[in-house]
Amino acid sequence: MNLTLKVWRQESPNDKGNIETYEAKDIPAEASFLEMLDIVNEEIIVAGGDPIHFDHDCREGICGACSLTINGVPHSKENGITTCQVHMRKFRDGDTIWIEPFRARAFPIVKDLVTDRASFDRIIASGGYISVRTGSAVDANSLPVNFEDASESFNAAACIGCGACVAACKNASAMLFVGAKAAHLNLLPQGEPEKDKRVLGMVRQMDAEGFGNCTNQYECEAVCPKEISTDVIAKLNRDYATAATREAVE
Amino acid sequence: MSSNGSLDSAIPPGPLAEKWTNYQAKAKLINPANKRKFNIIVIGSGLAGGSAAATLSELGYNVKCFCYQDSPRRAHSIAAQGGINAAKNYQNDGDSVWRLFYDTIKGGDFRSREANVHRLAEVSTNIIDQCVAQGVPFAREYGGLLANRSFGGAQVSRTFYAAGQTGQQLLIGCYQALEKEIKKGGVTMYPRTEMLDLVKVDGHAKGIVVRDLTTGEVSSHAADCVIMATGGYGNVFYLSTNAMGCNVMAAFRAHKRGAYFANPCYTQIHPTCIPVSGDYQSKLTLMSESLRNDGRIWVPKSKETAAKIREGKLSGNDVPDEERDYYLERKYPSFGNLAPRDISSRSAKEACDEGRGVASTGLGVFLDFRDAIARLGEDTIRSRYGNLFQMYEKISGDNPYKSPMMIYPAVHYTMGGLWVDYNLQSNLKGLHVLGEANFSDHGANRLGASALMQGLADGYFVIPSTLPSYLAEVTPGSVTTDAPEFAQAEAEVNERIEKLMSINGTRTVDSFHRELGLLVWDKCGMARSEEGLKEALEKIPAIREAFWSDVRIPGKADGLNMELEKAGRVADFIDFAELMCHDALDRAESCGGHFRVEHQFTPEDEAVQSGFTNDGEAKRHDDDFCYVAAWGYKGPGEKPDLHKEELDFESVELSVRSYK
Ligand SMILES: Cc1cc2nc3c(=O)[nH]c(=O)nc-3n(C[C@H](O)[C@H](O)[C@H](O)COP(=O)(O)OP(=O)(O)OC[C@H]3O[C@@H](n4cnc5c(N)ncnc54)[C@H](O)[C@@H]3O)c2cc1C
Ligand code: FES
Numbered sequence: 001m002n003l004t005l006k007v008w009r010q011e012s013p014n015d016k017g018n019i020e021t022y023e024a025k026d027i028p029a030e031a032s033f034l035e036m037l038d039i040v041n042e043e044i045i046v047a048g049g050d051p052i053h054f055d056h057d058c059r060e061g062i063c064g065a066c067s068l069t070i071n072g073v074p075h076s077k078e079n080g081i082t083t084c085q086v087h088m089r090k091f092r093d094g095d096t097i098w099i100e101p102f103r104a105r106a107f108p109i110v111k112d113l114v115t116d117r118a119s120f121d122r123i124i125a126s127g128g129y130i131s132v133r134t135g136s137a138v139d140a141n142s143l144p145v146n147f148e149d150a151s152e153s154f155n156a157a158a159c160i161g162c163g164a165c166v167a168a169c170k171n172a173s174a175m176l177f178v179g180a181k182a183a184h185l186n187l188l189p190q191g192e193p194e195k196d197k198r199v200l201g202m203v204r205q206m207d208a209e210g211f212g213n214c215t216n217q218y219e220c221e222a223v224c225p226k227e228i229s230t231d232v233i234a235k236l237n238r239d240y241a242t243a244a245t246r247e248a249v250e
Numbered sequence: 251m252s253s254n255g256s257l258d259s260a261i262p263p264g265p266l267a268e269k270w271t272n273y274q275a276k277a278k279l280i281n282p283a284n285k286r287k288f289n290i291i292v293i294g295s296g297l298a299g300g301s302a303a304a305t306l307s308e309l310g311y312n313v314k315c316f317c318y319q320d321s322p323r324r325a326h327s328i329a330a331q332g333g334i335n336a337a338k339n340y341q342n343d344g345d346s347v348w349r350l351f352y353d354t355i356k357g358g359d360f361r362s363r364e365a366n367v368h369r370l371a372e373v374s375t376n377i378i379d380q381c382v383a384q385g386v387p388f389a390r391e392y393g394g395l396l397a398n399r400s401f402g403g404a405q406v407s408r409t410f411y412a413a414g415q416t417g418q419q420l421l422i423g424c425y426q427a428l429e430k431e432i433k434k435g436g437v438t439m440y441p442r443t444e445m446l447d448l449v450k451v452d453g454h455a456k457g458i459v460v461r462d463l464t465t466g467e468v469s470s471h472a473a474d475c476v477i478m479a480t481g482g483y484g485n486v487f488y489l490s491t492n493a494m495g496c497n498v499m500a501a502f503r504a505h506k507r508g509a510y511f512a513n514p515c516y517t518q519i520h521p522t523c524i525p526v527s528g529d530y531q532s533k534l535t536l537m538s539e540s541l542r543n544d545g546r547i548w549v550p551k552s553k554e555t556a557a558k559i560r561e562g563k564l565s566g567n568d569v570p571d572e573e574r575d576y577y578l579e580r581k582y583p584s585f586g587n588l589a590p591r592d593i594s595s596r597s598a599k600e601a602c603d604e605g606r607g608v609a610s611t612g613l614g615v616f617l618d619f620r621d622a623i624a625r626l627g628e629d630t631i632r633s634r635y636g637n638l639f640q641m642y643e644k645i646s647g648d649n650p651y652k653s654p655m656m657i658y659p660a661v662h663y664t665m666g667g668l669w670v671d672y673n674l675q676s677n678l679k680g681l682h683v684l685g686e687a688n689f690s691d692h693g694a695n696r697l698g699a700s701a702l703m704q705g706l707a708d709g710y711f712v713i714p715s716t717l718p719s720y721l722a723e724v725t726p727g728s729v730t731t732d733a734p735e736f737a738q739a740e741a742e743v744n745e746r747i748e749k750l751m752s753i754n755g756t757r758t759v760d761s762f763h764r765e766l767g768l769l770v771w772d773k774c775g776m777a778r779s780e781e782g783l784k785e786a787l788e789k790i791p792a793i794r795e796a797f798w799s800d801v802r803i804p805g806k807a808d809g810l811n812m813e814l815e816k817a818g819r820v821a822d823f824i825d826f827a828e829l830m831c832h833d834a835l836d837r838a839e840s841c842g843g844h845f846r847v848e849h850q851f852t853p854e855d856e857a858v859q860s861g862f863t864n865d866g867e868a869k870r871h872d873d874d875f876c877y878v879a880a881w882g883y884k885g886p887g888e889k890p891d892l893h894k895e896e897l898d899f900e901s902v903e904l905s906v907r908s909y910k
Contacts, residue, residue, distance in 0.1 A: 012809060028528055028530055030527045030528055031528070031530045031531075032532075032645075034532070035530050035531065035532050038530070038532055038760070039530060042758050042760065042761075044804075045758050045802060045804050045813065046756070046758065046802070048804070049804065050804050050805045051804065051805075051812070051813060053810060053812055055320065056494060057319060057324055057326070057493040057494055057495050058324075058326065058328065058329050058493045058494075059493070059494060059532060059533045059535075060329060060533075060535050060536075060641070061641065061644075062328050062329050062415070062417075062418055063319070063324040063326070063328050063329065063493065064321075064323070064324060064328075065319065065320065065324050080640070081644060085641075085644050085645075087644065087645070087647075089647060110464055110810055111809065111810040114810065116320070117320060117321065118320070118321065118441070120321070121321050121322075121323070121429060121432075121439075121441075124425070124426060124429045125429035125430065125432050125433035126433065128426055128429065129384070129385075129426035129427060129429060129430045130383065130384050130385045130426070131430065132380065132383040132384050132427075133308055134301075134304075134305040134308060134380060134710050134711070134714070135376065135380070135710075135711070136383075137376075137379035137380045137382065137383035138379065138383070139379055140338070140378045140379045140381075140382040140383075140388075140396055141338075141340060141395050141396055143382060143383075144390075144393065144394030144395055145390055145394050146394055147390055147391075147392050147393075147394060150387060150390045150394070153385075153387050154387040154389075154412065154413070154419075157385075157387050157412075157419060157422065158415065158418075160328075160418070161321065161323055161324075184385065184387070185385050188385050188387070190382070190383055190384070190385050191385055
């Protein structure tokens with residue numbers, strides 16, 4: 001198939017950036033979206049140009065590196081997939097496709113479609129863990145976990161840290177990301193002792209990074225490649241309120 | 251250690267089962283107040299590097315950790331699906347440390363070091379405890395206890411898992427521990443930073459030269475020792491289940507500086523991957539081996555039926571049972587579809603070579619859930635493999651609940667790696683190598699769910715205990731980047747970058763990588779022959795020549811330039827491919843993943859006549875090849891130097907590996 005691409009090009013963080021047009025010719029329907037970009041890039045290189053830069057690594061929907069906004073939607077309109085899992089058979093010959101980065105104040109652009117999402121790492125560093133000194137753990141089966149809690153915790157833990165939730169939100173809120181980490185750890189008995197510290201730390205870091213507030217738009221849930229539910233946001237709000245109250249009392 | 255004498259593996263004395271305990275009891279320690287004075291470089295933030303960096307920092311050392319991705323959480327360990335082994339015996343099905351040890355040794359076709367493997371089996375149980383305490387959400391039973399599944403090459407259920415995302419959950423646990431240490435100040439993290447050279451001072455590894463991938467800046471870091479946990483080299487084949495950025499660069503740079511590379515020809519071809527569909531393809535996707543718990547592998551008995559399926563005139567579902575050949579069940583009745591990877595892959599290749607392949611390219615076999623769905627119901631199958639089925643459907647466009655999956659072997663894991671002794675130290679003092687990047691525990695073939703175990707064993711439990719034996723002998727902070735060796739290495743790195751940028755030829759980096767990959771897959775893939783390997787050794791220098799005179803790298807070196815990154819990696823893959831072929835040629839036997847067509851069982855062999863093994867199985871030559879081949883670098887295009895570590899089997903009897 002043949003397609004027209006409208007791609008965001010930006011030389012460096014301080015460059016203004018603009019949309020450039022490319023023709024993608026003879027693209028096999030079985031190719032993935034990123035393989036389509038590979039084909040286009042090969043042509044750009046041979047013709048003497050600078051290829052379109054985008055983040056990617058595993059190309060199987062798990063590392064969270066790929067991060068394109070395709071026709072206005074982070075990753076894809078299709079539920080539950082990442083950019084690298086989008087396949088060309090979903091497009092039609094002659095389509096025009098708009099490709100932009102994940103945009104958010106807390107995700108500055110590095111080059112073209114590549115952004116800096118280190119703010120997510122700093123949020124995790126501010127409480128998104130359970131402290132265990134290596135070697136000091138008790139036998140794993142001495143801590144049975146109720147099946148429902150374990151499943152709910154697992155569903156939240158599926159987050160791959162891609163940032164689509166932020167890019168989809170008109171407020172660039174990171175509540176789904178933070179809520180998912182809080183739910184993953186707070187639902188487990190192991191996570192109980194550091195629960196308050198965890199939510200206070202992560203939420204404060206999130207604010208400091210310049211992510212916006214959640215105004216219940218649910219766009220985050222719609223684009224999450226791991227289909228994490230906004231229930232985790234409600235839970236985060238409850239856990240935060242409890243922790244903040246306890247902190248104020250102490 | 252003489253050039254042809256046996257390498258010293260520093261295995262502690264005493265009976266096998268007591269070596270590690272005794273070692274730890276007598277190991278050197280670093281006083282807590284002194285630990286802060288030691289600087290340690292860790293390259294890699296996957297399970298091996300991440301767990302090492304977090305643990306060493308927790309112990310009080312000063313750690314710098316490097317990775318090429320934008321975040322340590324994205325290391326390729328994240329992609330592991332199926333599970334992690336541990337000898338917990340929670341199922342009470344007869345598992346034990348000994349059994350895990352024995353399965354691993356046998357699975358590796360008797361080409362690994364007993365002492366290391368036993369230690370691995372011993373610490374496996376601590377890993378599960380550690381990870382559960384960190385909040386890793388392993389699958390559980392309704393009663394709240396941990397669940398297990400079976401994996402290839404074992405007859406017990408010892409694999410712990412988190413749906414099809416075991417690697418992700420383990421890595422996130424480790425990444426969270428790492429981030430905690432970063433915030434505390436014990437670890438300085440350098441993401442999007444690539445190691446381009448190892449720096450040796452007075453014969454010891456004392457630092458690295460790196461390139462900041464965002465700014466292009468080249469700089470040096472000095473330390474008291476260097477730990478490399480940079481993953482496997484499967485991408486030498488271009489197409490593999492590895493991430494696009496996985497590379498051999500760090501390991502190969504260390505090799506060029508004197509570190510021996512062990513058993514590079516031991517590569518693992520995973521039997522259950524989605525088949526290749528066209529030349530635009532950039533990578534292959536694995537379908538977890540856990541699928542073989544319930545899926546049955548088959549091809550039609552007749553070539554004619556297979557041809558009709560290939561042409562789309564017939565579907566798998568239309569083929570009646572009596573016309574199907576469930577070849578693994580037929581050839582290996584006691585392991586059936588759970589035969590080890592090397593054996594399963596080779597059987598798939600044989601079936602396709604016979605003209606019985608079912609994918610349109612001829613290279614594909616069925617993995618069929620029809621019977622399991624009839625027996626257990628679609629819901630049970632969905633709960634076990636839902637995300638894998640979904641992934642399959644996304645890529646292939648077919649619904650595996652309705653028609654059988656099509657699979658074919660693909661490059662997946664590399665058992666070979668930098669040579670290390672029992673302390674995980676390279677022959678190059680000060681350099682320690684962990685995880686897939688070393689050669690240590692899997693011999694000639696790795697069993698499923700054992701790489702995650704090894705990576706975490708190395709990082710959480712082994713290196714924190716063995717590193718002090720090196721550190722106790724050095725004065726902390728004695729080497730700084732002022733040493734002339736750093737300026738020299740930096741100059742060489744810059745020169746190489748300038749050279750790459752100035753070629754300005756006509757071909758893209760990927761075109762070279764693809765050409766190399768096809769050659770290596772063809773001549774040093776699932777089946778190897780003397781003739782083919784010699785041919786590859788003739789052709790690789792021509793690829794190198796063409797690369798260095800005709801590659802085109804656009805843009806500039808002083809900023810983000812992904813073509814330049816790829817070029818550096820491909821240049822090393824070209825040199826490395828040569829090393830791999832030399833090793834494969836030298837090892838005139840078949841063992842595990844290394845199958846030399848000249849060395850297989852024939853109907854005349856006793857073991858075949860007695861029914862112990864099958865015609866066509868891999869034939870080892872223990873008298874000549876019961877050693878680790880550790881290669882020393884001799885110069886560009888030169889044949890490397892062979893150093894042997896003889897393998898002594900004291901506790902296990904060498905036998906023909908049979909899974910019948
Ligand atoms: C698809 C797939 C599924 C798998 N499933 C399983 C499974 O179910 N069970 C199992 O046991 N094993 C499995 N494996 C194998 C297992 O995942 C790997 O062997 C293991 O995770 C490797 O861990 P590692 O820490 O050694 O390397 P990696 O996780 O690959 O980490 C390498 C690190 O090194 C860094 N790095 C590399 N080169 C450089 C450089 N030059 N400069 C700076 N940094 C560098 C990278 O950034 C990364 O942080 C699977 C593998 C694949 C590919
Ligand atoms: S490239 Fe890893 S999730 Fe897309």
